[in-house]
Amino acid sequence: MFCAGGKNNVSACNGDSGGGMFFNIDGTWYLRGIVSFSPSRPEVDKALCDITKPTVFTDVSKYQDWLIRYINTTEWLKNLKPCNDSIIGRNTECNAVNRYDGDFFIVGEKESIVRVKVSDASASNEIEHINQNDLGGLDYDCAGGRVYWSEPATRTIFSAKYDGTDKKPFITEDLEEPRHVAVDWISRRLYWVDYGKEAIEVASLDNPAVRMVVNMNVNDPNEIAVDPLFGKLYRIHKNFLIESSNLDGTDEELLLDSSTMWISDLKLSMATEELCFVNQETFKIECINFFNKRIRSIASNLTSPHTLSVTDGMFYWTEGNGGTIESINHQNRRQPSIEYNKSKDVISLIAVTNVCPMVYSPCAINNGNCPDGTICLYKSREISGKACITIRSKINGQYKFSPRIGNMPSWYALIEGVPDFQYCEGSIITRNAVLSGRIYWTHNKTIYSAMYNGTDKKIFTTKGLKDPRSVAVDWISRRLYWVEHRHKAATIMVASLDNPELQAVVSTDADYTEIAVDPVLGILYRLLETGGIVKSNLDGSEPENIKTSKTHKLYNIRVSVATGEVCYINQTTSNIECMNPLTNQFRTVVSGKPKTWALTQGRYYWIEENSPCAINNGKCPENTICLPNPPCPMG
Numbered sequence: 001m002f003c004a005g006g007k008n009n010v011s012a013c014n015g016d017s018g019g020g021m022f023f024n025i026d027g028t029w030y031l032r033g034i035v036s037f038s039p040s041r042p043e044v045d046k047a048l049c050d051i052t053k054p055t056v057f058t059d060v061s062k063y064q065d066w067l068i069r070y071i072n073t074t075e076w077l078k079n080l081k082p083c084n085d086s087i088i089g090r091n092t093e094c095n096a097v098n099r100y101d102g103d104f105f106i107v108g109e110k111e112s113i114v115r116v117k118v119s120d121a122s123a124s125n126e127i128e129h130i131n132q133n134d135l136g137g138l139d140y141d142c143a144g145g146r147v148y149w150s151e152p153a154t155r156t157i158f159s160a161k162y163d164g165t166d167k168k169p170f171i172t173e174d175l176e177e178p179r180h181v182a183v184d185w186i187s188r189r190l191y192w193v194d195y196g197k198e199a200i201e202v203a204s205l206d207n208p209a210v211r212m213v214v215n216m217n218v219n220d221p222n223e224i225a226v227d228p229l230f231g232k233l234y235r236i237h238k239n240f241l242i243e244s245s246n247l248d249g250t251d252e253e254l255l256l257d258s259s260t261m262w263i264s265d266l267k268l269s270m271a272t273e274e275l276c277f278v279n280q281e282t283f284k285i286e287c288i289n290f291f292n293k294r295i296r297s298i299a300s301n302l303t304s305p306h307t308l309s310v311t312d313g314m315f316y317w318t319e320g321n322g323g324t325i326e327s328i329n330h331q332n333r334r335q336p337s338i339e340y341n342k343s344k345d346v347i348s349l350i351a352v353t354n355v356c357p358m359v360y361s362p363c364a365i366n367n368g369n370c371p372d373g374t375i376c377l378y379k380s381r382e383i384s385g386k387a388c389i390t391i392r393s394k395i396n397g398q399y400k401f402s403p404r405i406g407n408m409p410s411w412y413a414l415i416e417g418v419p420d421f422q423y424c425e426g427s428i429i430t431r432n433a434v435l436s437g438r439i440y441w442t443h444n445k446t447i448y449s450a451m452y453n454g455t456d457k458k459i460f461t462t463k464g465l466k467d468p469r470s471v472a473v474d475w476i477s478r479r480l481y482w483v484e485h486r487h488k489a490a491t492i493m494v495a496s497l498d499n500p501e502l503q504a505v506v507s508t509d510a511d512y513t514e515i516a517v518d519p520v521l522g523i524l525y526r527l528l529e530t531g532g533i534v535k536s537n538l539d540g541s542e543p544e545n546i547k548t549s550k551t552h553k554l555y556n557i558r559v560s561v562a563t564g565e566v567c568y569i570n571q572t573t574s575n576i577e578c579m580n581p582l583t584n585q586f587r588t589v590v591s592g593k594p595k596t597w598a599l600t601q602g603r604y605y606w607i608e609e610n611s612p613c614a615i616n617n618g619k620c621p622e623n624t625i626c627l628p629n630p631p632c633p634m635g
Contacts, residue, residue, distance in 0.1 A: 002033065003054040021057050033057030069093070069229075069359075074271040074330075077312045077355055088186075090360045096143045096185075097356035101162065105309070105316070105325065106147055107340070108138035108348035113149065115162065116325070116340060118351075137180035137192065137223075138348035141205065142356035148190060150178035157181065157192060162352070171208045184247065186228040187361040187378045193224055193235075198444075200224060200235065200249070202377070210367060210375045212391050214249040216443075225266040225275065229359065230290070231380045234275055236263050242275065242288070248377040248387045256288050256295070264306075265348075270357065271312040271330065278305045278317065285315060285328075299328050307349040318346045325349070362386040440480060442468040447482065447500075461500040470514040470527075473497070474538065477519060481538075483512050492526065492540065506540035516557045516566060523581065525566050527557045533566065535581055546584050560599055569594055576606060 004021060021033040036056045038049035049055075060067070069076045076093075083094035105116040111134060136150035140162075148159045148170060155175040160167035171178075176196025183190055188205040191214065198218050203211035214233065222236035226247070234244050234255070240263060242256040255275070256263075262281040269276050274287035276298065285298040285305060299305075304320030314335070316327045324337040361378050362368045362385045368376030370388035379387040440449045445465045450457035460480070467485040474481070478498055484491040492506040492515060506524070514527040517538070526534045531549040536542055546566075553571040560567055560578060567578040567589065576590040576597055589604055590597075597606035612618050618626030 002059055003056055005054040031060055033059055073273055074312060077271055077357060080357055083358055088358050088360050088364060092360055094358050095356060096358045097354050102352050102354040104352050106140060106350040106352060107346060108135050110134055110345040110347060135347050136178055138350060139181045139183045140350055140352060141183045141185045143185040143358060148181050148183060150181055150192060152177045152179060171203060180223045182224045182226040184226045184228040186359060187363040191224055191226055191233065204367065210391060212375050212389055223266045225268050227268050229270060231378045234266060236266055239263055246379055248379060248389055255293065265308040267308050267310045269310045276308060276310050278308050285317060307346050309349045309351040311351050311353045312355050316349060316351050318349055440471050440473060442471055461495060463503060472515045472517040474517045474519040481515055481517055483515055514555065514557045516559045518559045520561055525557060527554055546581055547579060556596055558599055569597060
């Protein structure tokens with residue numbers, strides 16, 4: 001640490017210059033220190049720093065090596081020293097490639113894997129004994145000097161040394177149609193896409209029995225890529241979307257959405273902190289920045305780009321007509337073609353270089369000391385830098401999943417119930433106090449359920465599902481209702497919660513977007529695309545329009561069992577409104593800009609776009625806390 005003062009009433013303790021010590025030398029800003037603490041002014045009610053006293057700074061120069069990794073990754077990769085030990089310590093940064101040779105391509109063809117020297121493509125050699133079956137996916141472990149590939153026909157993932165020797169099965173159990181593979185060489189994990197399961201899975205490279213499902217219901221599954229430095233998993237979705245998540249599948253985010261692209265062959269560029277891909281729609285190779293999401297063109301006017309490989313200095317690709325490996329450097333200068341006269345059916349291209357960055361990962365050794373029955377996955381935002389996730393196991397033909405419920409459900413419904421409520425039917429009284437404690441949701445072509453804590457996740461039904469949307473639970477009669485969406489029409493379906501094979505069609509005559517069920521009064525509410533609300537019996541009979549509106553957009557329909565009302569968000573008025581189905585009178589419950597909401601027997605809860613308390617404590621006086629109160633004029 002060191003001390004420094006200010007002048008002319010400019011002081012870091014006031015937050016000037018961002019609260020740090022910066023220098024501008026020839027137009028370049030340099031950071032020297034960040035504020036550690038500042039003396040406070042005496043005898044003042046509100047704590048204020050004293051600009052007349054020096055500020056204590058933390059010297060950031062000792063973090064130079066760590067900072068350069070994120071500020072100038074290209075320079076960091078270039079200056080990495082060879083690793084001296086197989087165990088990477090907490091403060092170690094090194095280059096592991098010195099253990100193995102480099103400077104060659106691994107080319108995955110349909111029925112073979114070929115090693116091609118960058119300097120002399122004619123001296124290529126085929127990795128032995130793997131040309132019996134079609135190749136699914138291919139990647140390499142630069143720290144272990146091995147290549148991994150999948151064979152869908154044999155339902156197996158193999159590995160071998162770079163020269164093709166020591167070939168052995170890596171995973172043979174519980175695979176249906178393994179395709180694309182991606183290696184995290186730092187945390188020692190292998191990720192793959194199983195087309196048969198429509199899932200992304202992960203296993204330890206050191207113990208493949210330690211594995212789990214990262215992402216279920218990956219419809220039209222496509223290629224994946226792993227960033228082991230930043231702890232990110234990327235995948236192509238529907239050929240025009242790129243999605244990212246943590247390595248454990250959490251915090252999913254849409255990185256790229258472009259209907260004008262046809263994306264294939266996703267590859268990571270560590271040097272530029274970008275994700276690169278082939279755009280087969282425009283015959284370009286393009287890259288998108290992880291952070292600002294800017295897209296730049298690397299190579300254009302290509303004949304038919306097919307496969308891609310990226311190093312810290314070059315981009316390589318093959319054309320659909322085969323014969324050569326093309327390249328361009330990071331300064332956008334095309335390089336001479338590399339003659340390659342093998343098969344035209346190239347599936348994957350990998351450039352193995354002399355750079356293999358290694359940094360500390362808490363998961364690399366001994367499964368991160370996670371408890372038995374869990375797998376350690378790197379997670380940078382956790383204090384420990386890891387997440388210990390329950391391993392999936394197969395029990396009585398069913399899969400047991402980790403407590404994480406699932407991915408991005410399209411629609412969901414909770415069996416909440418009303419505590420101490422009695423429902424009478426003749427002389428039978430049924431007490432409903434959260435009868436089953438399960439949550440139901442739709443994702444792609446499936447309806448799932450799980451316990452409230454995310455355990456016991458299982459498929460409820462896939463029968464006849466094409467595009468299931470809104471779901472609603474009748475916990476008293478043990479029924480689940482959902483909307484099966486069709487173009488300009490919708491079908492409302494119902495199934496028994498105890499036997500989902502027992503299904504029936506409730507209605508098919510309008511474009512319903514959402515539904516809600518009042519199991520006490522036996523009413524099914526349907527929200528129309530036009531903004532109206534229709535109520536009917538639970539079997540769909542006696543439909544009645546209780547609200548007609550072509551100017552108001554309604555969504556998030558809910559039933560208040562406590563008041564007997566049907567409630568919703570009116571997007572046009574930005575209100576939460578409730579309507580009495582008997583009198584058709586409605587009232588405004590909340591004014592503001594609610595995005596979504598929920599209710600219990602006594603309260604309404606919602607998430608607002610702009611809460612009056614979200615910024616600067618709502619400008620409330622000192623020693624007070626701002627809390628939303630919709631009836632008040634100030635909110």
